[in-house]
Amino acid sequence: MKAVVFRKDRGLVYEEVPDYTVAEDEVLVKTANTGFCGSDHSLVAGGHLADGYILGHEISAVIVEKGAAADGPPVGTRVCIRPTYCGKCANCLSGRPHLCRVHRRTAGIGDLPGGFAEYVKVYPQMLIPIPDGVDSRNAALAETFAAALHGINCTSDRKGSALVMGGGPIGLCAVRLLKIFGYSPVVLFEPVASKRDIAVLYGADQVFDPLAKDADQKAMAAAPGGYRKIFECSGVKANINRAVLLAEDAGEICIVSMIFSPVSLEAPFLVNLKEIRLTASNSNTHAENIQCLNWMAQGKLDARPLISDYEPLSRLPDVYRERIDTGLAVKVLLKIGKEF
Numbered sequence: 126m127k128a129v130v131f132r133k134d135r136g137l138v139y140e141e142v143p144d145y146t147v148a149e150d151e152v153l154v155k156t157a158n159t160g161f162c163g164s165d166h167s168l169v170a171g172g173h174l175a176d177g178y179i180l181g182h183e184i185s186a187v188i189v190e191k192g193a194a195a196d197g198p199p200v201g202t203r204v205c206i207r208p209t210y211c212g213k214c215a216n217c218l219s220g221r222p223h224l225c226r227v228h229r230r231t232a233g234i235g236d237l238p239g240g241f242a243e244y245v246k247v248y249p250q251m252l253i254p255i256p257d258g259v260d261s262r263n264a265a266l267a268e269t270f271a272a273a274l275h276g277i278n279c280t281s282d283r284k285g286s287a288l289v290m291g292g293g294p295i296g297l298c299a300v301r302l303l304k305i306f307g308y309s310p311v312v313l314f315e316p317v318a319s320k321r322d323i324a325v326l327y328g329a330d331q332v333f334d335p336l337a338k339d340a341d342q343k344a345m346a347a348a349p350g351g352y353r354k355i356f357e358c359s360g361v362k363a364n365i366n367r368a369v370l371l372a373e374d375a376g377e378i379c380i381v382s383m384i385f386s387p388v389s390l391e392a393p394f395l396v397n398l399k400e401i402r403l404t405a406s407n408s409n410t411h412a413e414n415i416q417c418l419n420w421m422a423q424g425k426l427d428a429r430p431l432i433s434d435y436e437p438l439s440r441l442p443d444v445y446r447e448r449i450d451t452g453l454a455v456k457v458l459l460k461i462g463k464e465f
């Protein structure tokens with residue numbers, strides 16, 4: 126089959142790789158679409174991958190073969206692929222399976238090969254059937270919404286004003302979900318105009334360029350007293366201190382982006398004075414993915430406006446160099462097999 130693999134010396138390469146054989150407890154799916162995620166970019170840029178590894182975890186597919194002992198939905202079912210968990214560790218047993226670090230099985234995020242390929246081999250527990258009325262492009266990107274939903278779920282109540290810092294795919298998904306939950310106003314900070322436009326389409330009440338001198342003043346005018354919730358979705362370290370200034374008393378800051386280098390708090394006493402709760406989110410759950418797929422079926426969520434680059438798999442190495450690594454793409458979605 127054809128796949129895009131990571132090569133230590135050349136980065137992403139489109140290659141012919143051996144076909145899979147399916148073991149007793151495994152399921153083979155034929156890929157329709159796979160999205161390119163920010164975490165894929167971090168993994169390629171960081172080079173922390175085995176030579177020949179196949180990335181890609183935002184997958185829509187159809188089940189084409191099942192091992193004799195594999196349960197789950199039948200051949201022909203349209204599915205999304207999400208990680209499975211050990212079910213035995215402290216995190217799994219205390220209702221946090223997405224934090225499992227023991228025998229966690231993922232496709233395209235480090236252990237099993239992923240969805241930048243014509244086929245993916247998975248375990249039945251990884252399959253989430255796609256509801257009627259959700260096409261393969263939307264389904265592949267349900268996880269992007271689920272990541273934003275998980276960030277919102279990592280904060281307490283669902284009311285008041287909300288500021289999203291960063292209009293990448295997860296930040297934009299957060300804007301849409303915050304509107305569905307009834308937060309008001311929902312405000313976005315994003316320097317790129319085309320991304321601010323998508324936020325407006327998704328219902329943002331106000332959008333500001335955070336690089337403009339008066340951005341903070343304008344943001345405070347939109348939410349007098351500050352923001353009840355602030356979601357850091359950009360990875361810009363200075364935003365943590367900015368969020369402390371923009372949060373209201375007893376407000377919450379949730380860091381959804383992954384920041385890989387030290388951050389210092391300029392005015393930690395403000396966290397005391399305002400009793401700000403600082404939290405963060407990691408990954409997302411099966412339940413959150415199912416919720417997002419159901420909202421897609423109801424027409425409440427549509428990921429397709431996020432797609433800036435809609436390309437065949439063979440183009441991924443070039444698209445990575447020209448559009449992803451340069452920061453020009455919003456969301457790259459790959460056409461791999463028959464779409465639905």
Ligand SMILES: [Zn+2]
Pocket residue numbers: 162163164182183268269
């Ligand atoms: Zn992702």
Ligand SMILES: [Zn+2]
Pocket residue numbers: 210211212213214215216217218222225226227
């Ligand atoms: Zn576990």
